[in-house]
Amino acid sequence: MRSIGCHAKHIDRKKWRFEQCQSLELSDGFHFRLKAKSVERCRDEIDRLLPDRASTIWTAWHLLTHPFGLLPVDDKLKVGGDRRGYGHFRPSPENQAVWEAVRAQCDGVGASDLLFVTPTSFTPSADNIDNFKRFVAQIRSERSALGLIWAPEGLWAREQALEVAADTGMTLAIDPLVDKNAPLPAPEEGAYFQLLGRHGLRDRYSDDDLLELIEIAEPYEELTIIFKNAQPMRDIERFLTLESLGF
Numbered sequence: 001m002r003s004i005g006c007h008a009k010h011i012d013r014k015k016w017r018f019e020q021c022q023s024l025e026l027s028d029g030f031h032f033r034l035k036a037k038s039v040e041r042c043r044d045e046i047d048r049l050l051p052d053r054a055s056t057i058w059t060a061w062h063l064l065t066h067p068f069g070l071l072p073v074d075d076k077l078k079v080g081g082d083r084r085g086y087g088h089f090r091p092s093p094e095n096q097a098v099w100e101a102v103r104a105q106c107d108g109v110g111a112s113d114l115l116f117v118t119p120t121s122f123t124p125s126a127d128n129i130d131n132f133k134r135f136v137a138q139i140r141s142e143r144s145a146l147g148l149i150w151a152p153e154g155l156w157a158r159e160q161a162l163e164v165a166a167d168t169g170m171t172l173a174i175d176p177l178v179d180k181n182a183p184l185p186a187p188e189e190g191a192y193f194q195l196l197g198r199h200g201l202r203d204r205y206s207d208d209d210l211l212e213l214i215e216i217a218e219p220y221e222e223l224t225i226i227f228k229n230a231q232p233m234r235d236i237e238r239f240l241t242l243e244s245l246g247f
Contacts, residue, residue: 002220002223002224004022006226007027007232013045021053021236022053023056023224024053024056026058029058029102030059031062036104039108040108056110061102063086063098064086064087064098064116065088065089065117066087067086067088081094089128089135090131113146113148114148115149115151117153118154122152122153123156132164132168137168148168148170150164150170152172158172158182159183175194175195190220191224192226193223193224193226195213197230204231205229205235207238211242225239
């Protein structure tokens with residue numbers, strides 16, 4: 001299945017039209033732990049905006065991936081335990097509690113996929129890779145139908161990240177228009193293209209950029225394309241128009 005969509009923040013969902021989208025990537029729960037009522041409101045909102053969507057990609061709460069203090073934490077939540085136990089998928093009671101909260105959010109919003117965004121501090125060390133693989137294996141045992149996507153930042157070479165993703169059955173999120181010398185996922189494995197803008201999130205894509213993307217995407221039968229730039233709807237419409245014209 002091939003689908004195209006965008007990253008949709010709460011404020012954007014109130015002003016954009018989503019008729020051209022088949023998938024939505026959401027980050028409502030990345031910075032803060034949402035209460036059940038907030039998750040329910042989020043689901044009602046996206047059900048209204050895009051009832052026939054192909055996929056809903058939920059971004060995991062950052063306390064699972066980032067060490068405590070790297071990003072702001074809502075003081076009202078009174079996060080307990082040993083703060084050293086948070087992040088980097090460490091096998092700790094603290095991360096287990098975070099995972100249980102993330103799992104409930106996925107269930108509540110009806111997520112088809114879960115996206116992990118790891119920070120630059122999550123380096124390709126043996127400990128980090130082992131902890132990551134162990135954690136993913138746990139998820140697989142509990143939520144076998146949940147698709148898992150990984151967007152690493154920092155020092156990961158594309159080849160190594162693809163290998164870890166393949167070993168764990170995850171899909172690596174990549175921007176195929178950046179670092180063109182890096183390998184792409186094999187077409188038979190599917191792909192998740194996360195487009196961040198040529199020169200940053202506020203950038204718009206040229207026709208040449210979109211034609212290049214069409215060419216890169218052509219071999220993939222299983223593919224999700226997510227435009228994550230600031231004004232994705234025009235780019236999505238132009239991409240679909242160029243694709244329909246047979247370019």
